[in-house]
Amino acid sequence: MRDLWQGMIEAFWLIASFNADLYEIVLRSLQVTVTAVIIASAIALPLGAALAVNRFRYRRATISLLNALMGLPPVVVGLFVYILLSRSGPFGVLGLLFTPTAMIIAQIIIITPLIASIAHQAIRDLWASYHDLLISMNTTKWQRMRTLIWDARRSLITASLAGFGRAIGEVGAIMIVGGNIDHLTRVLTTAIALETGKGDFSLALGLGFILIALAIAVNMAIHAISRTERASTW
Amino acid sequence: MVASILPLTLTDATVRKGGKTIIGPMSETIGPSGFTIFMGPNGSGKTTLLRLMHGLEHPRGGSVTWQLPAAQARMKQAFVFQTPVMMRRTVVENIAYPLRVRGEAKNWAYAEAARWADIIGLGNALEQNAEVLSGGEKQKLAVARALIVQPEVLFLDEPTANLDGKATREIEGILLAAQADGVRILMATHHLGQARRLASDIIFLYQGQVHERAAAEEFFNTPRTPESKSFLSGDIVE
Numbered sequence: 001m002r003d004l005w006q007g008m009i010e011a012f013w014l015i016a017s018f019n020a021d022l023y024e025i026v027l028r029s030l031q032v033t034v035t036a037v038i039i040a041s042a043i044a045l046p047l048g049a050a051l052a053v054n055r056f057r058y059r060r061a062t063i064s065l066l067n068a069l070m071g072l073p074p075v076v077v078g079l080f081v082y083i084l085l086s087r088s089g090p091f092g093v094l095g096l097l098f099t100p101t102a103m104i105i106a107q108i109i110i111i112t113p114l115i116a117s118i119a120h121q122a123i124r125d126l127w128a129s130y131h132d133l134l135i136s137m138n139t140t141k142w143q144r145m146r147t148l149i150w151d152a153r154r155s156l157i158t159a160s161l162a163g164f165g166r167a168i169g170e171v172g173a174i175m176i177v178g179g180n181i182d183h184l185t186r187v188l189t190t191a192i193a194l195e196t197g198k199g200d201f202s203l204a205l206g207l208g209f210i211l212i213a214l215a216i217a218v219n220m221a222i223h224a225i226s227r228t229e230r231a232s233t234w
Numbered sequence: 235m236v237a238s239i240l241p242l243t244l245t246d247a248t249v250r251k252g253g254k255t256i257i258g259p260m261s262e263t264i265g266p267s268g269f270t271i272f273m274g275p276n277g278s279g280k281t282t283l284l285r286l287m288h289g290l291e292h293p294r295g296g297s298v299t300w301q302l303p304a305a306q307a308r309m310k311q312a313f314v315f316q317t318p319v320m321m322r323r324t325v326v327e328n329i330a331y332p333l334r335v336r337g338e339a340k341n342w343a344y345a346e347a348a349r350w351a352d353i354i355g356l357g358n359a360l361e362q363n364a365e366v367l368s369g370g371e372k373q374k375l376a377v378a379r380a381l382i383v384q385p386e387v388l389f390l391d392e393p394t395a396n397l398d399g400k401a402t403r404e405i406e407g408i409l410l411a412a413q414a415d416g417v418r419i420l421m422a423t424h425h426l427g428q429a430r431r432l433a434s435d436i437i438f439l440y441q442g443q444v445h446e447r448a449a450a451e452e453f454f455n456t457p458r459t460p461e462s463k464s465f466l467s468g469d470i471v472e
């Protein structure tokens with residue numbers, strides 16, 4: 001109980017004192033995760049639409065694979081990316097290991113299946129109601145996908161936010177590929193892990209509260225934006 | 235003169251579903267003019283036949299042929315479903331959608347859509363979410379969205395089945411105006427009154443077959459089969 005209380009005070013103090021290290025870490029967390037969510041969504045949303053609209057040979061298998069990949073342990077993803085990016089790995093020459101870029105890559109791999117899977121379900125449901133109309137209007141496959149993505153955008157935002165929630169709170173993979181280097185790859189989750197390891201529970205808790213507040217604030221902001229986009233009811 | 239897609243020819247066209255024959259084998263010709271109404275009891279195949287003609291169902295046997303290749307012919311048809319499909323968009327976006335699909339400029343498409351919204355009495359609701367319209371407004375929107383592409387052939391599947399008298403009358407007015415503009419209308423209904431008001435000729439379906447086909451007056455005055463007789467006298471026909 002003492003620790004919780006201490007943690008709240010610590011969090012308040014860190015924020016109120018404009019602690020430079022804290023703001024740096026928060027910004028890096030946001031930068032890494034937002035970049036990962038944008039890139040993952042750019043892959044996952046069209047993929048979800050394509051899986052809903054097109055009948056191709058390995059469609060069922062692809063959907064099963066996506067669902068399976070959703071459950072990938074992040075630590076294993078981290079290890080996998082580490083091996084690919086390490087000096088002796090196939091992408092070693094790029095020198096990306098222990099950079100924010102490596103963390104972004106790991107997060108993209110972790111959340112793309114999640115976003116694609118939720119997007120696929122939402123778009124499949126909408127496609128069921130649009131199917132006859134869009135076929136009747138002689139739409140191309142491309143037009144159907146674009147229409148469905150646009151008209152399902154509310155559900156798709158939720159899908160992307162689910163990806164954001166998973167990525168911003170993830171620690172295992174980015175610890176491995178980022179290395180938690182101060183002023184370079186340290187983010188909220190890895191800082192929490194570090195402080196916990198050092199036994200500074202109140203600081204760790206303080207960072208934890210900030211992480212939760214950040215996740216909630218981003219969710220609320222996005223929902224507020226998408227609600228005001230049109231004053232009507234859908 | 236733009237090439238016509240009519241007449242439409244069905245040759246031994248057959249639709250099977252769930253192991254049973256739902257339509258046909260049917261051989262019929264749909265000529266270039268008129269307001270044809272498809273009647274028949276529930277389950278007689280009206281919906282399936284219209285969908286087959288429009289290309290939403292594929293014949294198991296036989297053929298459905300327009301005077302142009304199927305893809306080109308589809309561009310000159312529009313279909314209004316029994317339950318209108320509202321896209322998650324505003325009224326004006328819904329009506330303009332088929333023009334946008336055809337690559338028309340946004341400004342022009344929206345101006346056309348606004349003109350149609352006026353015609354169907356939704357001129358003041360352009361920016362409203364179409365999903366919250368009343369049933370009658372939704373179906374009028376669906377009719378406007380079908381007519382905005384100036385189709386040569388318009389299919390309607392019991393468009394007023396779920397509507398009240400006022401909305402029904404308004405839709406009938408729009409359809410008669412479209413017919414006067416030269417649109418070839420093929421419509422299913424089981425409202426006798428509606429068929430009398432609108433039809434130039436009747437195709438009476440029974441168990442997936444064309445049971446009787448006649449000019450409207452002839453059909454209503456002198457039905458030739460026991461089924462159409464009892465259908466017209468309001469008996470239950472199964």
Ligand SMILES: Nc1ncnc2c1ncn2[C@@H]1O[C@H](COP(=O)(O)OP(=O)(O)O)[C@@H](O)[C@H]1O
Nearest residue numbers: 251252256274275276277278279280281282283
């Ligand atoms: N997907 C389907 N599977 C099996 N039977 C169907 C299917 N769709 C329609 N039917 C059957 O086809 C017949 C004709 O249906 P329909 O064309 O909807 O008739 P109508 O529009 O005249 O009421 C009905 O007996 C119906 O039960």
Ligand SMILES: [Mg+2]
Nearest residue numbers: 280281282392
């Ligand atoms: Mg029907």
